[in-house]
Amino acid sequence: MMGSLILRTAARFLLPLLLLFSLFMLLRGHDEPGGGFIAGLIAAVAFALYLFAFDAARTRQLLGVDPRLLLGLGLLAATVSGLPSILLGEAFFTAIWWPIDVPGFGEVKLSTPLLFDIGVYLLVLGAIMTIVLALDEAEEE
Amino acid sequence: MEWVVTLTFIMLALSLLLAFVRLVLGPSLPDRVVALELLALITVAFSVVYAVHVDVAHFLDVALVLALTGFMAAVGFSRFLERGGTRDE
Amino acid sequence: MEPVMAIVVGALFATSIYMMLRRSIVKLVIGLILLSNAANLLIFTVGGMKRGLPPLIDEGMKMPTGGWADPLPQALILTAIVISFGVLAFAVVLIHRAYEVVQEDDLDKMRSTDT
Amino acid sequence: MNPDVALPVLIPFIAGALSLVFYRSLSVQRWIGILGTGALLVASIYLLYMTYTQGIRVMAMGEWAAPFGIVLVADLLGAIMTVLAAILGFAVAVYSLATISRDNIAYGHFPLIHLLLAGVCGAFLTGDIFNLYVWVEVLLVSSFALLILGGERAQMEGAIKYVTLNLLSSILLLVAVGLTYGMTGTLNMADLVGKLAAVENQGLVTVIAMLFLVSFGIKSAAFPLFFWLPASYHTPPVAVSALFAGLLTKVGVYALFRFFTLLFDHDVGYTHEILLWMAGFTMITGVLGAAAQYEIRRILSFHIVSQIGYMIMGLALFTPLALIGGVFYIMHHIIVKANLFLVGGVVYFLRGSYDLKQIGGLWREKPWLGLLFLVPALSLAGVPPLSGFFGKFIIIRAGIEQQSWGIVAVALVVGLLTLYSMIKIWAEAFWKAQPEAHAERAAQFTAALPTRSLVLMLMPISALALLTLFIGIGAQPVYELASAAAEQMQNPQIYVQAVLGDSQ
Amino acid sequence: MLLAVLSGFILAACAPWLTRLLGDRAGWVLALLPAALFVYFLSWIPLTAGGAAEVVHYSWIPGLDINLSFLVDGLSLLFALLISGIGTFIIIYSGGYLHGHEYLPRFYGIMFAFMAAMLGVVLSNNIISLFVFWELTSITSYLLIGFNHEDKQARWCALQGLFVTVAGGLALLAGLIMLAGAGGSFELSELLNSGDVLRDYPLYTGMLILILFGTFTKSAQVPFHFWLPNAMAAPTPVSAYLHSATMVKAGIYLMARLNPGLGGTDQWLYTLGLFGAVTMFTGSFMALRSTDVKAMLAYSTIMALGTLTMLIGIGTEAAIIAALAFLLAHALYKAALFMLAGGLDHETGTKNILNMGGLRRLMPVSFITACVAALSLAGLPPLFGFIAKELMFEATLHAPAIATVTTVLAVISAIMIMAVAALFALRPYTGKLKETPKQPHEAPPSMLAGPVVLAALSLVFGVAGFLPVQGILHSAVAAVHGSPLEFKLYLWHGVNTPLLLSLLAVVTGLLVFAGWDRVLAVYRRLTFIDRFGPERGYERVMAALVWVAEWQTRVLQNGYMRNYLITILLTAVALAGGTFFIYTGNTVPFGTVDITFYEAVIAALIIAGAIVVSLMQSRLGAVATVGMVGFGVALIYVLFSAPDLAITQIMVETLTVILLVLVLYRLPRFLNLSSTAARIRDALVALLFGGMMTVLILAVLDVEVVAPISDQLVAWSYDEGHGRNIVNVILVDFRALDTLGEIFVVGLAAIGVYAMIRLRAEDKRS
Amino acid sequence: MSELVVSILLLLGAALILIAAIGVVRMPDLMLRMHATSKAGALGGGLLAVAGGLHFADTDVMVRAIAIVVFVVMTAPIAAHAIARAGYFVGVPFWDRTLKDELRERLDTRDHMLRSGLEDKPRE
Amino acid sequence: MRLFIWNIMLALAWVSLTGNFSGSGMLTGFAFGYLMLAFVTRMSGETRSYTRKIPQVVGFTLFYIWEIIRSNVRVAYEVLTPTHYMKPGVIGLPLDSDSDAVISLLANLITMTPGTLSLDVSNDRRMLFIHAMYIDDEEALRRDLKDLERRVIELLS
Numbered sequence A: 001m002m003g004s005l006i007l008r009t010a011a012r013f014l015l016p017l018l019l020l021f022s023l024f025m026l027l028r029g030h031d032e033p034g035g036g037f038i039a040g041l042i043a044a045v046a047f048a049l050y051l052f053a054f055d056a057a058r059t060r061q062l063l064g065v066d067p068r069l070l071l072g073l074g075l076l077a078a079t080v081s082g083l084p085s086i087l088l089g090e091a092f093f094t095a096i097w098w099p100i101d102v103p104g105f106g107e108v109k110l111s112t113p114l115l116f117d118i119g120v121y122l123l124v125l126g127a128i129m130t131i132v133l134a135l136d137e138a139e140e141e
Numbered sequence B: 001m002e003w004v005v006t007l008t009f010i011m012l013a014l015s016l017l018l019a020f021v022r023l024v025l026g027p028s029l030p031d032r033v034v035a036l037e038l039l040a041l042i043t044v045a046f047s048v049v050y051a052v053h054v055d056v057a058h059f060l061d062v063a064l065v066l067a068l069t070g071f072m073a074a075v076g077f078s079r080f081l082e083r084g085g086t087r088d089e
Numbered sequence C: 001m002e003p004v005m006a007i008v009v010g011a012l013f014a015t016s017i018y019m020m021l022r023r024s025i026v027k028l029v030i031g032l033i034l035l036s037n038a039a040n041l042l043i044f045t046v047g048g049m050k051r052g053l054p055p056l057i058d059e060g061m062k063m064p065t066g067g068w069a070d071p072l073p074q075a076l077i078l079t080a081i082v083i084s085f086g087v088l089a090f091a092v093v094l095i096h097r098a099y100e101v102v103q104e105d106d107l108d109k110m111r112s113t114d115t
Numbered sequence D: 001m002n003p004d005v006a007l008p009v010l011i012p013f014i015a016g017a018l019s020l021v022f023y024r025s026l027s028v029q030r031w032i033g034i035l036g037t038g039a040l041l042v043a044s045i046y047l048l049y050m051t052y053t054q055g056i057r058v059m060a061m062g063e064w065a066a067p068f069g070i071v072l073v074a075d076l077l078g079a080i081m082t083v084l085a086a087i088l089g090f091a092v093a094v095y096s097l098a099t100i101s102r103d104n105i106a107y108g109h110f111p112l113i114h115l116l117l118a119g120v121c122g123a124f125l126t127g128d129i130f131n132l133y134v135w136v137e138v139l140l141v142s143s144f145a146l147l148i149l150g151g152e153r154a155q156m157e158g159a160i161k162y163v164t165l166n167l168l169s170s171i172l173l174l175v176a177v178g179l180t181y182g183m184t185g186t187l188n189m190a191d192l193v194g195k196l197a198a199v200e201n202q203g204l205v206t207v208i209a210m211l212f213l214v215s216f217g218i219k220s221a222a223f224p225l226f227f228w229l230p231a232s233y234h235t236p237p238v239a240v241s242a243l244f245a246g247l248l249t250k251v252g253v254y255a256l257f258r259f260f261t262l263l264f265d266h267d268v269g270y271t272h273e274i275l276l277w278m279a280g281f282t283m284i285t286g287v288l289g290a291a292a293q294y295e296i297r298r299i300l301s302f303h304i305v306s307q308i309g310y311m312i313m314g315l316a317l318f319t320p321l322a323l324i325g326g327v328f329y330i331m332h333h334i335i336v337k338a339n340l341f342l343v344g345g346v347v348y349f350l351r352g353s354y355d356l357k358q359i360g361g362l363w364r365e366k367p368w369l370g371l372l373f374l375v376p377a378l379s380l381a382g383v384p385p386l387s388g389f390f391g392k393f394i395i396i397r398a399g400i401e402q403q404s405w406g407i408v409a410v411a412l413v414v415g416l417l418t419l420y421s422m423i424k425i426w427a428e429a430f431w432k433a434q435p436e437a438h439a440e441r442a443a444q445f446t447a448a449l450p451t452r453s454l455v456l457m458l459m460p461i462s463a464l465a466l467l468t469l470f471i472g473i474g475a476q477p478v479y480e481l482a483s484a485a486a487e488q489m490q491n492p493q494i495y496v497q498a499v500l501g502d503s504q
Numbered sequence E: 001m002l003l004a005v006l007s008g009f010i011l012a013a014c015a016p017w018l019t020r021l022l023g024d025r026a027g028w029v030l031a032l033l034p035a036a037l038f039v040y041f042l043s044w045i046p047l048t049a050g051g052a053a054e055v056v057h058y059s060w061i062p063g064l065d066i067n068l069s070f071l072v073d074g075l076s077l078l079f080a081l082l083i084s085g086i087g088t089f090i091i092i093y094s095g096g097y098l099h100g101h102e103y104l105p106r107f108y109g110i111m112f113a114f115m116a117a118m119l120g121v122v123l124s125n126n127i128i129s130l131f132v133f134w135e136l137t138s139i140t141s142y143l144l145i146g147f148n149h150e151d152k153q154a155r156w157c158a159l160q161g162l163f164v165t166v167a168g169g170l171a172l173l174a175g176l177i178m179l180a181g182a183g184g185s186f187e188l189s190e191l192l193n194s195g196d197v198l199r200d201y202p203l204y205t206g207m208l209i210l211i212l213f214g215t216f217t218k219s220a221q222v223p224f225h226f227w228l229p230n231a232m233a234a235p236t237p238v239s240a241y242l243h244s245a246t247m248v249k250a251g252i253y254l255m256a257r258l259n260p261g262l263g264g265t266d267q268w269l270y271t272l273g274l275f276g277a278v279t280m281f282t283g284s285f286m287a288l289r290s291t292d293v294k295a296m297l298a299y300s301t302i303m304a305l306g307t308l309t310m311l312i313g314i315g316t317e318a319a320i321i322a323a324l325a326f327l328l329a330h331a332l333y334k335a336a337l338f339m340l341a342g343g344l345d346h347e348t349g350t351k352n353i354l355n356m357g358g359l360r361r362l363m364p365v366s367f368i369t370a371c372v373a374a375l376s377l378a379g380l381p382p383l384f385g386f387i388a389k390e391l392m393f394e395a396t397l398h399a400p401a402i403a404t405v406t407t408v409l410a411v412i413s414a415i416m417i418m419a420v421a422a423l424f425a426l427r428p429y430t431g432k433l434k435e436t437p438k439q440p441h442e443a444p445p446s447m448l449a450g451p452v453v454l455a456a457l458s459l460v461f462g463v464a465g466f467l468p469v470q471g472i473l474h475s476a477v478a479a480v481h482g483s484p485l486e487f488k489l490y491l492w493h494g495v496n497t498p499l500l501l502s503l504l505a506v507v508t509g510l511l512v513f514a515g516w517d518r519v520l521a522v523y524r525r526l527t528f529i530d531r532f533g534p535e536r537g538y539e540r541v542m543a544a545l546v547w548v549a550e551w552q553t554r555v556l557q558n559g560y561m562r563n564y565l566i567t568i569l570l571t572a573v574a575l576a577g578g579t580f581f582i583y584t585g586n587t588v589p590f591g592t593v594d595i596t597f598y599e600a601v602i603a604a605l606i607i608a609g610a611i612v613v614s615l616m617q618s619r620l621g622a623v624a625t626v627g628m629v630g631f632g633v634a635l636i637y638v639l640f641s642a643p644d645l646a647i648t649q650i651m652v653e654t655l656t657v658i659l660l661v662l663v664l665y666r667l668p669r670f671l672n673l674s675s676t677a678a679r680i681r682d683a684l685v686a687l688l689f690g691g692m693m694t695v696l697i698l699a700v701l702d703v704e705v706v707a708p709i710s711d712q713l714v715a716w717s718y719d720e721g722h723g724r725n726i727v728n729v730i731l732v733d734f735r736a737l738d739t740l741g742e743i744f745v746v747g748l749a750a751i752g753v754y755a756m757i758r759l760r761a762e763d764k765r766s
Numbered sequence F: 001m002s003e004l005v006v007s008i009l010l011l012l013g014a015a016l017i018l019i020a021a022i023g024v025v026r027m028p029d030l031m032l033r034m035h036a037t038s039k040a041g042a043l044g045g046g047l048l049a050v051a052g053g054l055h056f057a058d059t060d061v062m063v064r065a066i067a068i069v070v071f072v073v074m075t076a077p078i079a080a081h082a083i084a085r086a087g088y089f090v091g092v093p094f095w096d097r098t099l100k101d102e103l104r105e106r107l108d109t110r111d112h113m114l115r116s117g118l119e120d121k122p123r124e
Numbered sequence G: 001m002r003l004f005i006w007n008i009m010l011a012l013a014w015v016s017l018t019g020n021f022s023g024s025g026m027l028t029g030f031a032f033g034y035l036m037l038a039f040v041t042r043m044s045g046e047t048r049s050y051t052r053k054i055p056q057v058v059g060f061t062l063f064y065i066w067e068i069i070r071s072n073v074r075v076a077y078e079v080l081t082p083t084h085y086m087k088p089g090v091i092g093l094p095l096d097s098d099s100d101a102v103i104s105l106l107a108n109l110i111t112m113t114p115g116t117l118s119l120d121v122s123n124d125r126r127m128l129f130i131h132a133m134y135i136d137d138e139e140a141l142r143r144d145l146k147d148l149e150r151r152v153i154e155l156l157s
Ligand code: NA
Pocket: C046, C048, D182, D183, E700, E701, E702, E703, E704, E705
């Protein structure tokens, strides 16, 4: 069963906005309020809105990958982000920074904490979508 | 400026109380949800005014997130109702 | 503010406990939500409360200007919020499934696994 | 940098995450299940070796020096516990190959096992009280999920109690951690040793200790906080029950040992007296609960409770010998109790029931199973020369040396009643002839059990039984290990020095 | 020596396999081990002559002072010889008795383990390893008594024996640990030399009670004697072994062994002397009453055990000599008699003596052997039993303080045992041949070898009393007494009081034998005493145990989660709140309140919202109100400098609402299920707990924190952590491990939810 | 100057929110309550956000403030629509002085089918 | 719409490249992105309408803000005065366009305009049902609403 036309349109419009916003919150999290968790929640809310407006099948389609895979990848990314330091002979989770100086544009801070935050983001999105989609599908059956 | 902020806070606090009254009184679930939405909005307002009051712009971020996602609760509740949840609440 | 918050936290604990002691499993879940809020606020309160000094460093600075609210309790609470959210999600679906299987909202009717 | 400390946490984490990534392939999950727990076993033994030979191992996560970041610390107690967890994890993983349904594997049995182990090992190795809370949650939520995998009514009902009461315990832990930070401004255990001692209001420190006591008391299923355990432990698949039975309550016990030797030894006369009472009642109520049961897993579940009492008794008496006894008892118990559940599982797969009134005839049919049952069962009851005897002996000797006659009497009587329950299982399931009314189902189950599965089940059971024999007959090295661990517990300064170094 | 003790265990492990391999000859071959052991122990006799003792030490668990050290002296050697010697015949006998039995392989396995454990008990010098073997005899004898395990009665009897002996064993353990504490050593060889220290130990009486509790249960002293007759449920060779040389004798052994250390006090004398005498009487009284041949013998064993205990208690030189002579006599005739009883049972198919008669022509060897052994039992010349009995009368007559009681009871017992012996020897074999379930003929050689040899020994020792003295009794007496004694054993020692008492006993006993049918009639009128016997006590205790267990489970594990919660919460309040009250009194530091009006409004709204939630009738209304509380909490976070927290709180609140509405619509409405009383009770618990939390917070706020670790984190955040949002730097760097755990929690919860929902969906489909 | 504007905007915004709150309490039925919140509330919130943006006099902040306004204005009607539709669907009663209801007879609550009444007329 | 997202992507690319994850960075990025889009797609008719839309949007926004202010006063009056003067009711508004965007925007705009509240759209998208506070002058109300619809269609064409 689909929601109202108005909600569907709103969802289609708000989805990219919310996703963009979530990415924004993810990337600025190290310096300003935000971070992987908040960003992941916002992304999850975006897909939940889409789910409410449309249905589980379309939401899955939109998501592209099974949320369980996102969940696993997120956990893997977050865990793995702590590993490179071990190869360098330092403790687990020692941050490594690769400031990349792009000529003309300034510095881009790639780092293991960023990878970690991305893992958090993927996990949160994957986990919440796993739950929400499963619940919704169970209801439809 | 100080008294302006104070006055603003007074009005917002009053609004908070009034919205709470509706939330408690209901009588229907949609009535409560309306009150909840209003509460979310007042929270946005509080954050903004407080940011002004303490001169810390970061609190606007709170308002920003809430402004963008606060409506989801209402959407959720309405879905509950339309999917046949108990109506006389 | 902290003494007032102590009372708020106490009230939250009391109401959440009261909810958890009801026989309805739905009330149990709502009690759990309040419970985690209570615990988080407790940490927040005893960690010390400061107005208008978020633990953020302004651009170009190396330390927060004019003092800071303790960031560590905040980080702890964040972790705790997320954890209790995960657990709550589980609990919510659990009562849902328990209701489906047992067809009772009454906790007193769920006694078969004890003796 | 000591990677050995982090490996027992990392390996199951990575195994769990990989297992989740390959959620589609059951065979990959099985392989990761065996390899992951196997690697954990190797890593944990290595850690124990390093800890035994080189002293306390410390790793500051992210190179953030203690007390500011999180440290992983392996003292002997922690390392021993980690090895035990790994042994059990490996045994259960092998056992799972034969007994866990395709459905349950498809829905996460193996990743949940890995992550449960990660949580357990993390809890054993962390040197940070908030981090401990996180690990406890990890293992708790894994156990939640394992508990409901299958979705039967009993599982749901049991899970509601399990989840609610354990959540309450976690909240209490969180509250206690928060209050501790509020009092001291630190979370690092080694740092807390000094900071707690510096708190002027020592009475308040005792109050916080009580909060920790209640929280860990729930986790360890001590009296009067144990209700969740008998209500739920008999509901999931037996491999899971075994893992729970061996490990979960031990996290609570471990935490009690850690906190009440390292942090809260300022008012032993008060705190440990309470622990002693708790220990006594835990033993009695648990064993009486078991005496009233006729279902194998229920009997075993109640016995977990009563055995916890012995471990707490070791802590509560707080003499060097008593602590040795506590550690020894934990080592023995984890192996034995899990093995009893595993044997119970074989009984189930041969008979189709756990109900003693419906089963019988196993001693006639499968004498080797009878022996494999008797080893852990008699060990649990404290029959010499099996492992349980020496655990009880040390603790009781410590009690007698302290002239704590009451608790010694309780410990002895409870040993007798434990034997009563074990013999009940023996007499009913093994000695009694298979009741006619249920003979048909029993025969069907026996016939339906493939030899390969049976062999897979018996491998871990036999290995654990051999370990039980070893801990008993070869008690000297085990005793030495336990006494070295107890010596570290007796001297918090060793721990503090290892973690904080010269900055202290 | 280690090999000698442990070889039984090794053979136990191989016995099942060997039995299958050897088939019919198994009994004869397997008996080679005990025979070899017997010879080995014989070789030690010279070393122990004159009371010498040797300690053989092997380290086991030195850290716990538990070692495999063995003490070889006259006493231990006497027992070791009995165990291995009689064991040889028992093994041979078993092969015949259980010929073709499907469990014979297992039987041998357990039997050898039992034998080895017994050897361990009597040879151990270390009291803990002694205890280890002691308990092993309990367990292995359990398996032997319950050998016919598909018979409910056998299981019940086995459990009874186990329960009683293990109960005693546990007390013994405590007693032994105390003993070691008192004497400063776990080695008997040292403890027995410090008897004065032990007897002066302040807790001597308690220690003694614990140890005697162990030995009394094991050796079936009144009031724990009831398990022994029930142990006849075991196959006859087991009974024969248990009653003659092993198990029950373990208790006797230990008392005898400890005599130099603990004996000689009033407590020792009265406890052992009186309990022993009463046991002696009870055993013979019950033996006379029995019609089951095995029961008769079992009760006569109790008589013997009582006698031995009494003699050890009396503790005089004469008593100790009597005790060891009696012990040897009893072992010889009792093993023979039991094996004969098994022969009767085996051949006739009945155990009831009333159903047998006239077998002497069919079973002549059995008949003659029975007569010889029974003469020894009755204590008639020229058998060794006579010598022992005379010594016993001699000892009781000169017992300190309790001579009258012991002598009277000894005489009465002797009368009854005389009758029993006559019954056993004559009743089945004389008179008319009776119809029996099986067609009887003479027992096979394997079943006769033991009785014949042992009965013959009784005769030989009786006639040549110097043989045992020269061999072993002398050094055994030395071990029990603590120093060597000179004595000789004769059949004839003139007309003295013991002889007259014996005469009295024989004559009266024969009269009782003649009028046994009338005696039985009297006994039948006395059956009411069964209702007061200790066995009823045991049954009551077991029933009470089950009742208490079930009651406790009903009360504690009642299935009502509410009760569990209340218990836990009140425990928390009692422990934490109570401790607070004890240490800090009822003064709570309430700091100065610095608050703005809008903060007050928000605080009030949170409280009001929480209260409304708990009173609200509408589920979704409650959810909405919880949402409001969440916003209130978020505002608190905003007002007190935690923007990240506020955002997270809001997002989580929103998602919680989404989750709840996805789930709740299937659930029923709130029901008002609780009574008003329950509500008031719950409200009180809630208030207590909430109030405690408030108080704790206030108390903690009062504690001044100087430099929290977070100060350093703030300083590091930008320079070292490369981030300006300190909270986030903590989350992803300083405390990344927390966060890692946290996301695993969320992931796990999702997996759990998914499994819960999808597995159900698949159930529906299938 | 800026401070004055900020003050006015703050007071106005707060006042509008207060009006919305009063409306939500005072209005007689669900729909009428929603008239109050969705308009006054959103505008009030918007004004406050603008005030915030102006106060900090920083483009960065201003952008965020405007984003708040946009978000509020964009999402408020969606929320209102969702609630109103659901409220109507489950039959929350109207104020007794409501004049007419052209929707009621066209709605089939069983399958949520809402007819326009123009089905037989072709679209222009 | 597609172009709008593209534009935002460009803005995002900008902020990532500059490393300036802030509002102003985003705004600058959006502006630059817009200019780029306008330049690159100036030949294509479809896309030209996007780049031209910006000024149109600004105009409409101003109009709408005025509408909101106007109607707010009315609601405020209703809320604050002790007596209720309302004459509420639900009316159906026939629609000219069947485009999702038009209908939704219209419905939302109507909701944001005081006095009116969109309830639902008929399944065939030809009728929008509106709850109005004042239907005493129903014709005037319908006229205003149709006027709004015309402006929306114009904006989105
Ligand atoms: Na403080």
